[in-house]
Amino acid sequence: MTISNGISQDERQKIAELRKLVKDDLTEYYDTDFNLLRWLQGHAQLSIPDVARKLRKSTWDLDNMHKQDRTHPIHNHWRYGITGESGVLENVIINIEQCGRTDYTGMMECFSISEVMKARVYDLEDMLAHCMELEKRTGKQAWILYVMDVTGLEYNKKLYDLVTGSMKSLAEFMAEHYVEMIKFFVPVNIPSFAVALWTVVRPLLPERTKNKVRILGSNWKDEILQFSKKESLPSIWNDDTHVFPAYVDQPQPFLKDWYYSSKGLKVPENVQVIDVPAGKHHWITLHLQQGDMVSWWVAGNRNFGFGFFRARYEDEDDYAM
Numbered sequence: 542m543t544i545s546n547g548i549s550q551d552e553r554q555k556i557a558e559l560r561k562l563v564k565d566d567l568t569e570y571y572d573t574d575f576n577l578l579r580w581l582q583g584h585a586q587l588s589i590p591d592v593a594r595k596l597r598k599s600t601w602d603l604d605n606m607h608k609q610d611r612t613h614p615i616h617n618h619w620r621y622g623i624t625g626e627s628g629v630l631e632n633v634i635i636n637i638e639q640c641g642r643t644d645y646t647g648m649m650e651c652f653s654i655s656e657v658m659k660a661r662v663y664d665l666e667d668m669l670a671h672c673m674e675l676e677k678r679t680g681k682q683a684w685i686l687y688v689m690d691v692t693g694l695e696y697n698k699k700l701y702d703l704v705t706g707s708m709k710s711l712a713e714f715m716a717e718h719y720v721e722m723i724k725f726f727v728p729v730n731i732p733s734f735a736v737a738l739w740t741v742v743r744p745l746l747p748e749r750t751k752n753k754v755r756i757l758g759s760n761w762k763d764e765i766l767q768f769s770k771k772e773s774l775p776s777i778w779n780d781d782t783h784v785f786p787a788y789v790d791q792p793q794p795f796l797k798d799w800y801y802s803s804k805g806l807k808v809p810e811n812v813q814v815i816d817v818p819a820g821k822h823h824w825i826t827l828h829l830q831q832g833d834m835v836s837w838w839v840a841g842n843r844n845f846g847f848g849f850f851r852a853r854y855e856d857e858d859d860y861a862m
Contacts, residue, residue: 553574560572575672578682598718611663618644618648619661620791620792622637622664629768630684630769634668634683635686637789641692641693642690642692642791644795651795651801654710658711669719684722687726688765690775694732706819709742709746712747724753727756727757728757731756731761755768762778762780771786774786774787777789777791808838808840828855
């Protein structure tokens with residue numbers, strides 16, 4: 542538990558109330574004032590019991606993940622981005638996301654969204670660990686400055702589908718489970734078509750996420766110095782007039798030979814075919830007795846999720862966790 546003069550008395554009272562509601566779900570590692578404060582800030586419109594319910598959904602025993610090696614196959618293609626502290630914004634850590642160079646389309650062709658999330662949660666836990674360490678050292682709330690380098694980004698239909706589908710889901714996941722960890726999202730080196738794309742994407746993002754976006758102009762290599770010292774900015778931006786020393790590995794593209802294909806997939810006989818449009822859901826009700834066994838064969842042309850709910854009565858509709 543951390544105590545800090547950077548937290549107001551009103552915030553401290555709310556933190557104590559929230560901690561009382563979730564104390565059985567918190568590990569010693571995660572149970573800090575600033576972690577609970579983030580949840581209160583990110584869901585200020587909710588009652589504290591509702592905040593507690595959301596927090597419980599995110600207690601996945603991930604405390605030691607950031608201590609493991611970064612070895613998921615996706616990590617060679619989605620590079621590590623923390624380069625140091627801002628030095629300009631107080632208690633802010635810089636993370637460089639190489640959006641334009643990262644082969645997100647190939648990633649989604651090769652891996653399920655579950656595998657992508659396994660790889661991504663490692664980095665999110667690492668960012669959180671950096672924030673917690675800085676908070677422990679300074680006694681003040683810490684944040685991530687999420688710099689989105691879109692150098693090399695090309696517009697096509699796959700990009701549109703990606704940013705309105707899978708990447709939108711990732712943004713929602715970050716907003717839902719890593720509440721108030723991001724200070725600002727700062728896109729840099731933006732191509733002209735990105736303005737039109739942003740107009741489409743902006744309404745789809747969580748409200749607090751889109752309000753954190755700070756778009757820089759054509760002089761972005763100078764403007765970025767309003768957010769970070771040059772020592773924490775990557776050398777891949779260097780030119781005749783700008784020298785930045787921080788090192789980041791450049792991502793590798795995915796080989797098309799790795800892309801998943803359902804050609805030749807044989808559908809079992811007597812299966813029930815279900816068509817679920819994007820963004821929709823479908824319920825299947827089964828009346829089971831003890832000892833019954835249910836088997837599933839599932840294939841789809843997009844990422845999807847499914848779950849099982851046990852109910853005593855068929856008309857039950859309370860699925861809150």
